[in-house]
Each structure stands twice: as structure tokens, then as C-alpha cells.
Amino acid sequence: MEHLDTLPHGHADALWAPDNLLTISEGNYGFSVVEQRSPVDHAFWSEVELEGEPLRILAWSGGYLAITQLLGEPAFHDYLPTLDVDGDGVVNPEDVFPTDPAASADTDGDGAPDAWNPGYGPEDSTLGLILDAFPNDFACQLEEHGIGGVCDFALVLPSDPGEPICGAGDVSPIPPTGVLAIPEASDLVPLCDGWVLYGDLENEQLVAQNVFSGRIALVVPLGVRSDDLELDTDAKRLFAASEYDSVVVEVDLLTGTTSSVAVPERPVSLAVGSVGDLFIAAAEDGGTPSSVVVYRLPDGGSALEGGWSVPGSRIVYQRGRDELFTARFHSTVHVPVSRYAFDPATGLTLIERYEGSDIGKSLALSPDGDHLAFGLFHYGSDTITHFLTNDLLNPPGAWNGRVCPRGLAFDPTSTLLAATTDDHLQIFDVDSHALVGELPLPECGYVEPEQAAFSMGGAMAFAMEECSSGSEIRWLRID
Ligand SMILES: [Ca+2]
Ligand SMILES: [Ca+2]
Ligand SMILES: [Ca+2]
Numbered sequence: 001m002e003h004l005d006t007l008p009h010g011h012a013d014a015l016w017a018p019d020n021l022l023t024i025s026e027g028n029y030g031f032s033v034v035e036q037r038s039p040v041d042h043a044f045w046s047e048v049e050l051e052g053e054p055l056r057i058l059a060w061s062g063g064y065l066a067i068t069q070l071l072g073e074p075a076f077h078d079y080l081p082t083l084d085v086d087g088d089g090v091v092n093p094e095d096v097f098p099t100d101p102a103a104s105a106d107t108d109g110d111g112a113p114d115a116w117n118p119g120y121g122p123e124d125s126t127l128g129l130i131l132d133a134f135p136n137d138f139a140c141q142l143e144e145h146g147i148g149g150v151c152d153f154a155l156v157l158p159s160d161p162g163e164p165i166c167g168a169g170d171v172s173p174i175p176p177t178g179v180l181a182i183p184e185a186s187d188l189v190p191l192c193d194g195w196v197l198y199g200d201l202e203n204e205q206l207v208a209q210n211v212f213s214g215r216i217a218l219v220v221p222l223g224v225r226s227d228d229l230e231l232d233t234d235a236k237r238l239f240a241a242s243e244y245d246s247v248v249v250e251v252d253l254l255t256g257t258t259s260s261v262a263v264p265e266r267p268v269s270l271a272v273g274s275v276g277d278l279f280i281a282a283a284e285d286g287g288t289p290s291s292v293v294v295y296r297l298p299d300g301g302s303a304l305e306g307g308w309s310v311p312g313s314r315i316v317y318q319r320g321r322d323e324l325f326t327a328r329f330h331s332t333v334h335v336p337v338s339r340y341a342f343d344p345a346t347g348l349t350l351i352e353r354y355e356g357s358d359i360g361k362s363l364a365l366s367p368d369g370d371h372l373a374f375g376l377f378h379y380g381s382d383t384i385t386h387f388l389t390n391d392l393l394n395p396p397g398a399w400n401g402r403v404c405p406r407g408l409a410f411d412p413t414s415t416l417l418a419a420t421t422d423d424h425l426q427i428f429d430v431d432s433h434a435l436v437g438e439l440p441l442p443e444c445g446y447v448e449p450e451q452a453a454f455s456m457g458g459a460m461a462f463a464m465e466e467c468s469s470g471s472e473i474r475w476l477r478i479d
Contacts, residue, residue, distance in 0.1 A: 005042045012054035015064070019093050020045075020081045024054040024066055032068045036081045038098065045085045045098060050077050086126075088117045100127045108132070112141040138256070139208070139217035153208065153217040156191050157236065159254050165233050166192035169457030172212070174477045177439055180211040185471040187229040188464040189238065190455040196462070196473065199226030199240060206240065206251055211473055220256045222249050230270035230278070233456070235299075239278055241267035248280055248297070261302060265293060271317035271324070273342075275299055279324060281315045289313045290328055294348065308348045311338060316365035316372070318389050324348060325389070327363040327374055336360050337374060339392050354392045356385075364408035364417075365389070371430060373417055375405030384408065384419060386433065399428040401435060407452030407463065416478070418461045420449035425463040425476055439476040441465060454478075 007014075011023040012032075021037040032054035036045045052068025052075045059065075066077040083091050090104040096113070097103050102125035103113030112132035116122070122131070134140035139153035147155060157165055172193040186199035194212040199205075204225055208218035224242035226249070231238050238251045243266040250259050265282035268289065273279055276299030283289035291311045295304040312326030324340045336356045340348040362375035372387035384399040402421035409418045410430065417428045420441070427437035441449050444467035451464035461476045 007037075007042065013056045015057045015059065017059065017064075022057050022064060022079075022081065024057040024068075026054055032066070034066050034079055036085075038092070043099070045092065046082045048079070050079075051075065088120070090117070097127060097129065100125055100129060102126070103129055106132070107135050108138040110138045110141060145215070152193070152210075153195065156193055156195050157208075157253060161236070165236060166456040168192075170455050170459035171457075174459055174475075175212070176477045178211065178475055180209070180214060180473045181467075181470055182207075182209065182473060183470050184466065185464065186226045188451045188453050188462060188473065189229050189231045190453050190460065190462055192455055192457045194460075197229065197231070197238060198464070198471075198473075199229055201225050206238065211475060218253070218256065220251050220258060222251070222258065224249060224260075228268070228270050230272055232272045232276065232278075235276055239270050239272075241270050241280070243268060246282075248278070259302070261297060261304065263295065263304065264307075268292060269314045271315045272319075273317055274319035274322055279315055279317055280304070281310075281313070281326070283313065292326070294324065294326075296344075305344075306347055310340065310348065314363045316363060317342075318365060318369045320369040321389075323351070323389070325363070325365065325372060327360050329360040329362075336376075337363075337372070337387060337392055339389070352392045354387065354395070361404070362406050362408045364410055366410040366414035366430070367412055368414040371410065371414060373399070373408045373410070373419075375408055375419065377404070384417070384428075386430075397433050399433050399435075401426045401428065404448050406448050406450050409452045409454055409461075411454045411461075411478070412456060412458040416454070416458075416461075418452040418454060418463075420452045420463045420465075422448045425449070425452065425461060425474065427461055427476070427478070437461075437476065437478070439463070439474065441474060444468065444472055 011025040014023045021039045023035045027033040032050045033047050035047045052070035056067040064079040066079045068075050085098050086101040088101040092098045095104045096106040102120040105114040107114050113129050114135040132141050133143045134151045137151035137154050140151035170192045184201045189197040194210045197208050200207050204222050206220040209216045224245040226240035227243045228241040236253045240249045246263050248261050263282050265284045267280050267282045269281040271279045278297040280295045281292040283292045294308045296306045310326045312328045314327050316325050322342045324342050326338045337354040339351045359377040364373045374385045382403045384405045386397050387395050402424050404422040405419045407420035415430050419426045423441050425439040429436050449463045449465040453462045463474050465472050
């Protein structure tokens, strides 16, 4: 049983009918009130007053029967709910704005109507509705939301399955740096032209917002607190792991629809595989685990496969060679990074393992699949070790920046590495390990910045920081 909603006052009786939510409650001076509400969102539609104290509301042939107590006797009232509350000729279940006579349709479901009802206009709207300039794009409502007449978010996330996300890369003018305050967020997935996806923790939803304009294009209820977010760019879907609820939620970004898969343990890290499949690292113990169980969710499947136990707490997947890398964090046991071959028939097979003596903090794989960055605490000489994915045992060096490397991300060309440290976003050249740019991050909370990311076009580097109130996204233009 799930609690759906609470109605604003006490009722003597209630009836949930297919097209109506009906209640009977006490009115003024010996009268009862029958209220008609939407069975979908429970919004108030209409009410009628009846003589007597409220007793029951019942389904009756052809309508409903309201029963009140009048002068000590039951009184029976034939009750017919209003079929068209706003009188615009569109019956309630088919009227998207059942209490506003000016409009009745909203094809894309963004709250802006497709058209005015015949004979009505904006001056008749009781809800202050504004006509949708993009009636088939949920992300855009006003003319100014378009670029050349096309919804700006649809340019970044085209609905044509054959057109890639951010097909044109970052094309809008980008200020050198800036900041957007958002609700407390878990993880950050940048797209292009200032659009980012993040998990809003308090409201348990996925949000697509533009950091330049602050405009929100998409809100998808997840029903759980999200931790790790992982974008499958080919399929235009996003996976959200929720450690607390032991579930992975899959979001279709084009439709906003979701489905979820229960995980036996806490999902702590996600990685998209090479054939639309998803790898999930899950842990039994609390805190940062020293070993995880890896599951595979096949493309389009709902049942988990595998259950391979590996040392580590974070995973990344090398799609070109079908190899899984695991890294152990916060561990004094000398097993930081492992490389496994994956085969659907045989599962994970260890290829090689780098054994060091440092404490791992963060892990990133370059888009070309060649480089691994592993942030390490080393008692005052923290560093980011550079691994080659085809030869873990001979690291070519390290990116030496400021202390506490936490968030790590490679740019789309695999030539730059972004790292959030204790108070900076730093940009390194991947091959030479040279520091090529940095952005100070003003202190806004109690912990170091956790996230680093690049836009999919590569023109912006991001840092996300948990602040004392909400989170902040800061960006640095890459010139
Ligand atoms: Ca109507
Ligand atoms: Ca609309
Ligand atoms: Ca629209």
C-alpha cells in the first residue's frame, strides 16, 4: 500500500470512481458538502451543498448516492457529478485544464496549452496560461526558447534516434567562467551549450538545466535519492544508482519515462558496456567498501546477470576491448587497480593488477579507452597516477596538482584531464602531465568539491561542490 496524497480537510466518506474522486464532509449550519476532485492529481473540481449531516457517498445506478442525516432520519440525494467542470465542451477526463475554459490540450505535457479553445483567448484563462510556441517539445514553451525556430534543448538532445546527443558540439558563446546554484545534487552529467543533467537529492528527481540561463528543460521524478549517474549517449538514456534504496533507475531522456531494477546490495558505481548493457558494482557493507559484487544488466533486460566479486569500490568499462577496471578506495590493503577481461559466457577474468601502497580517492577512464586517472592520497604528496589501460604495471607518470584530488574527468578528445582538488578545478595536459589551466573554487560548504566533468563538446570544464545550502556548479571555458 502506498500513501498517494492527503486531502485538505476531514471527510465523513470518500469514493474513488474511475472519472472522479468524490468526498462528503460537514458544511455550514447542518449542511453537507460533496466535493468532486480529479482522480489523477486530486485537484479540486466542483462542489455541491446538501441538507443534513454527512453520512456516506456511494456508487449508484447511473450516478452516485449521497446520504445525509436530516432531522434524525437518513436522507438520500441523487448526485450527478459535473462532466465538464469548466463548461468548455471538453469532458473532464479529456480536458488537460479541466478548470480553465480557455484551453483543453497539451500534447507535450509541459503545462503550456497547444491552442485556445474556439472562441476563447488568453484573457479568458483562469490559470494565466500562455500558449505553447513549441507544442511538440516538452523543453520549450516561449519563442525565445528557440534557436532559428527550433527548441534549443532539442538541438542538444535530438529526438531522432540516429542523431547523436550534442551533434554540433558546444556552439553557443560561453562566458569565461560562471556559477549556478542548484538544490543539493549527487552527480553531474554535462551535455552541450551549458545544458547539464544532475540528480536533485531532496526532490528525488533528475533535472536538465542550463547553467547560462538557469532555465530548466526537463524534470523526471526518480522516486529515489540518486547517487551515481551514468549516461548511455548512444541510447539517449541515463542510469541513476540509489545506494539507499538498492535500485538502479533507467531514464529514457526522450520520453521522460523510467523503469527500475532492484539490486541485491547497494549499487555504488555504474559503467555502460559496449552493447548497450550496464555494469553495476554493488556492496554489502556500509561506508566505502573494499570489495564489490559486479552485475551486468543486458540491453533492454530487467534481470541481473553475474555476481562477480572483485576488490575495489569503483568500476569503469573499456568498451573497445571489453575490459572492466576496478579500483579500491580508502584501503590500506595494497590492491588499488585491477584489469579484467569480460566475456558474456565466462564473466570476468583477471588480466593484471597494479599493487601500490596509496589510498585511492577517484577514478576516470579517457573516452578513447587508453588512459586511466587514479587520484591518490599519499600523506601530503597527493597525486593523480596516470595508467595506460593496456599496461597497468608500467604507469607513465602522474599529474601533480594541488592536494586532495577527488573528481576526475577526461575531455572528449582524451587530451585534457580535469581534476577538482581541495579548492581548485585544475586542467592538465594528458600526455605531458603539465598544468594548463585552473579555476579557484571559493569555499561554500564543509567538504572538498566532489565532481569534475567536461561538456560533451569539450568547450567547458565543470566542478560541482556541495555547499552548506544546496550545491554549486562552476565552469571554466576551455580555449
Ligand atoms: Ca472542460
Ligand atoms: Ca505544451
Ligand atoms: Ca512545449
